[in-house]
Amino acid sequence: MVDSRDYGEFETAWCPGCGNFGLLRALKRALAACGLEPHQILLVSGIGQAAKAPHYLRANVFNGLHGRSLPVATGAKLANPGLTVIAESGDGCMYGEGGNHFLAALRRNLDITILVHDNQVYGLTKGQASPTSAAGFVTKAQPRGVFANPFNPLAVAVAMGCGFVGRGYVGRQDELIELIARAIRYRGTALVDIQQPCVSFNHLNTYDWYNARCQPLADDYDAGNFDLALRTALESGFRLPVGVLYEKEGQAVFEDNFAVLKEKTPLCQRPTDYRQLAAIIESYT
Amino acid sequence: MVDSRDYGEFETAWCPGCGNFGLLRALKRALAACGLEPHQILLVSGIGQAAKAPHYLRANVFNGLHGRSLPVATGAKLANPGLTVIAESGDGCMYGEGGNHFLAALRRNLDITILVHDNQVYGLTKGQASPTSAAGFVTKAQPRGVFANPFNPLAVAVAMGCGFVGRGYVGRQDELIELIARAIRYRGTALVDIQQPCVSFNHLNTYDWYNARCQPLADDYDAGNFDLALRTALESGFRLPVGVLYEKEGQAVFEDNFAVLKEKTPLCQRPTDYRQLAAIIESYT
Amino acid sequence: MTEQKNSRSHDLLLVIGGEAGQGLVTIGQLLCRALVLEGYEIVVVQSYHSRIRGGHNTFSIRVATSPVEAAATRIDLLVALTEETVAAHRPELAEKALVLVDEAWKLEGEKLLAVPFAGLGAEKVFNVAAFGVLACLLGLQRGRLEALLDKTFGRKHAALLQENLQAFGRGYDWAQKNGAAFEPLAQAPQDRGPRMVMNGNEAIALGALAAGAKFASFYPMTPATSILLTIIAHADAMGLVVEQAEDEIAALNMALGAAFAGAPALVATSGGGFALMTEAVSLAGMTETPVVVIVAQRPGPATGLPTRTEQGDLEFVLHGGHGEFARLVLAPGSVESCFELTRRAFFLAEEYQTPCFVLTDQYLADSYRAVPPFSVEGLEPVRPGSDPRSVSGTYERYAITGDGVSPRLLPGLSTHLVVADSDEHTSDGHITEDLSVRAEMVRKRLRKLEGIRRQWLAPEYDGPAAPQQLLVCWGSCRGAVREAARHLRQAGKTVATLCFEQVWPLVEERILPVLEQAGEVVCVEGNATGQFARLLRRETGFAMHRTVLRYDGLAITPDYIVDRLQASG
Amino acid sequence: MTEQKNSRSHDLLLVIGGEAGQGLVTIGQLLCRALVLEGYEIVVVQSYHSRIRGGHNTFSIRVATSPVEAAATRIDLLVALTEETVAAHRPELAEKALVLVDEAWKLEGEKLLAVPFAGLGAEKVFNVAAFGVLACLLGLQRGRLEALLDKTFGRKHAALLQENLQAFGRGYDWAQKNGAAFEPLAQAPQDRGPRMVMNGNEAIALGALAAGAKFASFYPMTPATSILLTIIAHADAMGLVVEQAEDEIAALNMALGAAFAGAPALVATSGGGFALMTEAVSLAGMTETPVVVIVAQRPGPATGLPTRTEQGDLEFVLHGGHGEFARLVLAPGSVESCFELTRRAFFLAEEYQTPCFVLTDQYLADSYRAVPPFSVEGLEPVRPGSDPRSVSGTYERYAITGDGVSPRLLPGLSTHLVVADSDEHTSDGHITEDLSVRAEMVRKRLRKLEGIRRQWLAPEYDGPAAPQQLLVCWGSCRGAVREAARHLRQAGKTVATLCFEQVWPLVEERILPVLEQAGEVVCVEGNATGQFARLLRRETGFAMHRTVLRYDGLAITPDYIVDRLQASG
């Protein structure tokens, strides 16, 4: 049995009170709940405060470039489908710099998990607006407030047919642990957008603000209902319900399409067939 | 009065029978219908067969990089809000390489028009799958068919709150002219996804295929109904209705937020106020 | 002007010109196969517009009885599939040239052979009819060619094959009756054994397969795409995963993810796509992830001339990516080298855990040659990663070592944890801001360059020592430079050549003496600013006496070099 | 080790150390303002971790009565806001140094001055209390400082101001009673006139405003962000549109769209963001669109050390972008130059219609200095575009001209049509595949480099002719190199300095003689491979005799240079 303590405890570079702590804690518990040993997991992150998280637990880690966690995760999963691959980064990283990869990942539907630490701000670079910042959000870079409309990742994911779409909140640990664990277990690309306060730079979306909005979905909420999921994702304003907004089993998983990956052998363990190569060479004569 | 002949006739590099011809023709007529003189228009394109279109009519043109028409259009519109700015490119350019800019443009909502020549294939590079290619579409680069799900630009645009979302088809000229003209006149970002055959590389989405699917929206279709628009955009399979799927007037237009742009003076004609600068310098002492 | 022809040793230039969509590449390739089967040597140059139909394209085959390694410029036989072709190439016609034209155009003038194409088949098989005429004029064996047609079209469907065979036969027959005006090819040596008809990009693809590549990602871009298409065609057979990415940024980051997880990986692109990859190139350097990056050059800046050739991205590939780290840049000078050096890039990438580059260009990419089949005898695949059993204690991905290379475990394949980081990191891969660790890590990463330098692939020197003139070049213009030198030698000069296929790193001590022993040193390259000449000066202090540069989108030919040297010399 | 101090001409180093979030930058800046108001010269070095709270950061102020232009290394007064600070900096303490510590830590040892912070105010104003102590120790005027506090906090709200004033006052009072152990600063000359307290990034921002910049786009990236934040703060007043883009690719493409439409435009980023911009840099070159690109360097590769300094991206900026085109690269060596050269970049970008670069780094970006206020007298903005009335006949965006510069009309401002193209194009801006036009356009674009070269900003030579030693450098390490040279001269050597602020293009004929007249030539730069040394060799053939390099993330200081020269010399 894996225990969440197996992932270790590390010093972090986060501010006291930061929402990242709650996320890290929930992630470890969810991993333990899934019974995953550290070496079975690959955490891929970009750059930002959120993206430092993989350094703070025991696992395989590829901490790459700002915005590029998803392509790295994609490549790693295709090279070794046996790995449990989790792409984890901030809202700026995933929906800003990495927006194009976000769209592509949803289209592909690999069996990976996307955890977005959504604090609605660029934390590491000291508080500029992120794609999910509310319109009107004031920062030093946006002294007249944000002019653009916020990105709604959940609505876009549902509309694009993503088979697992959830919202979490670090202030609701039990639900978050459960949500992350379900996302990891889901076969296909699972998106979990996690609301988390940035106590240093986001004075709008505070713990209080979230506490008032992040209630669990109703008990009778039907996560299999596409229209309901879309409506729920599009809801804004006072309600930001947490839980699995949409889940659809049995979607075709990208890596299953490759003949070469049928047996899930890591590519590096596949032989190179020089007789085949000789035949290919021969075909050019 | 502007006449569509004022935009000239030019030799093209397109294949005979290519859907681009119908699009070019409709665009000229729509521009004429809007009464725009060539010098009032700025066409911004990326790279691809579609992206060559601006070379084939008289207008100001910035034919930039593959995937990057929207940021250039954004910069130009902000520098001179008086220009009628139209970003025009292929499905690969707009939704593939340029996907992140597509999301950002929809979030910003500048008063620009986005025309996508959607032939569901990469034409200029000889027929690889594009983001809108159907799953299973076979090409030399995808010999086992496309594994990913196609991108649905209209559904994403509606879900993101884009205020004008339309589908056109080059085989329905009257509707297309009308659609483009309405998009140009719309105040805000207008997305028009235009179905067009690529006779050289797309043998699935042919004229016949489109003819069977691209019927005008019902007369009583209510383009102001968000839910209906989303449902209609999400429809796939046998129906690809053409027309304005969604239109919402009165959305805040991005450039209106800048104090500096209030009078729509081109930025290059604004003086540099050295007394203000002296005061700023003074503030550092 | 410098070519010599006699009936026993033939060396002639055959050009098929027409619009995109007229099937000129089809007959060009058929002809290549036929010629090579009959023992000839070939060098193909493809010149095409960035469009799918129309425009004016050419497929030029230099065919010779003895080995050739460069393009020629004076046309001996021109097959004009459009009227425009005739006018476009008239200035390039050799004295005794023959031009195949359609009778229907009613052209008048010298050197024309009017073929009644309308009588030979439907318009869509004019190309094959022309192939028949050509085959006869060149004196190629009819039966062999029919077998070839069968091989090419037979697989698709019989009706098509029938129509083509008919058009071919009619063309052949017609020429037999009417086309005696052209001297058939002298027989080629029959002892050459089987040869492949292969272009540079195909050879790069095979080189990657031979190295044991298991992952490729790409975003389509001319002239790199065909590398991927070739790999894709063999991916299932060879056990690769190939993925078309959403953009070039994703392509390289994906490849790094795959390589980190153990798959020998490559990407291929051209200048503009490479620009988008440069951040991830730097990431490969920092995370010490092996990857092979193929850059197939075309004329820039920006979109430039998408379907033409240039060697304009040397400095960019040399310095692409922020910060400092070790890299290797190879630039093959022949189709064989495309194969060999791509393999080499994979091995060195894995050995030094750093990005390795293969720099080619549209000319070489599309240039078919007759190449002896690559032997798979004794080939071994790259062995990715280190053996977990060799690790004692806690594993450290970036352990400091004497040669800068640390044991590379693969994630998930042992209970050790593998941590790779784009930030400056401690030896266990975690973020650090300890500045003495930083300095040590910089030195560690740069030490790898010393190892790469020790495995230097020296440039190829050919010709007498202490020559009057030394022609220096890199990459694809090797053949042209070597042939130009032969011409110059025939004209009485002592001329040598120095062809670089490894353009970085360079070893000053071994280059400078070679440059200094020559009278005049001339750098020949396909760009406008003399980038390699600058690099050599930077690394050796030696300033080239002269440069021969080309930047109009066409390949450097022996004639081009000789003309320039005579004009300015 | 090389510093000389006496009571009349003070030159001392004051370091405030603590965690991010403890407000050390706030008191650092206050102190700078106070010192400059009283007539002192300052050079600030900010060293911080890539985190928002915690870690260990320092704000170091070298304060002197005479002009200084480089950082110092021996600490005279250390304000420790955390215990860790004391240990971390003990080795750097000067002999007579004093360390301000919190009494509550109960530290023992030499040089400590234990301050009872708990008694001076709440924890969140400890920094201001420390400021009070400091101010008193240094002998700064109490009234002036209170006015400064008022200016800084007064605007926000009164309660905050009150609390801060109180803490300051208590600190000051306490020191007056207890802290006589430190010799107050010698009085500074009072005739220096008003000076700004300004860092390099602020000066770049003001330089852009002074040039008449009207558009800026960016994606946040340390250490470039503060350039944009400064511009944003003044955007409404100065009539600019500033937009945070979705990524760096968008940032530069947006700027090009704005510049095409007439707005003088800039972007600012660091190495990784610049990597993403390189394709658009090439686009600027091809479309001949003026743009200013500021690259604020930090240590790479990849994420590297995001908040530290390095000069590691010279070669990348020099060659970033595929294909060949003219560019200008300026690297300011002082805060004043940040202003001047940014302005210059705008003018040359417009004059030559090509991308122009300003290359700075974290050290200079964050280094506050006392700078005489920039005069706006006689300043003129860039005049974008050409006068439509000067165009006769059909307008051609890319008309071939002798200097390669074509009239640049702006779209929509006349009835002429402006067509810009990333493909190779004819003079009217439309796609061409005519290869002679191609060649002519390449030459046209490259001719612009000759013009830029003619307006060369020569390097600054300082010192005797034919020196025993010549120290060569570029960009931000100018001050350190010049001061090192002074130290070396004092030690009896004849030493000169050659500081480059224009790093590209270079003019060989004017550089080589300067290098050759010196005994030993040493290149000093903040990277591990000696990039500028290589560039100089490439351009002049001259190989540096020695290099002094630094790549641990810290700025080069005079001591660092002198130590290295003495160690290896």
Ligand SMILES: Cc1ncc(C[n+]2csc(CCOP(=O)(O)OP(=O)(O)O)c2C)c(N)n1
């Ligand atoms: C290419 C590139 N651009 C910009 C940056 C600077 N950068 C680092 S983190 C970051 C934003 C972080 O925001 P987010 O992803 O929301 O993470 P958070 O810090 O809020 O957790 C930025 C812009 C970078 N490292 N690389």
Ligand SMILES: Cc1ncc(C[n+]2csc(CCOP(=O)(O)OP(=O)(O)O)c2C)c(N)n1
């Ligand atoms: C950075 C970059 N990557 C790739 C290319 C090559 N390229 C040119 S056009 C194109 C795709 C065109 O597809 P689409 O946008 O759908 O236009 P179409 O030709 O189908 O009209 C590609 C991949 C390029 N020019 N630049």
Ligand code: SF4
């Ligand atoms: S800046 Fe915000 S996101 Fe970053 S560690 Fe601090 S509280 Fe957390």
Ligand code: SF4
């Ligand atoms: S390739 Fe397709 S899209 Fe391009 S011109 Fe031909 S038919 Fe049109």
Ligand SMILES: [Mg+2]
């Ligand atoms: Mg964030």
Ligand SMILES: [Mg+2]
């Ligand atoms: Mg397309």
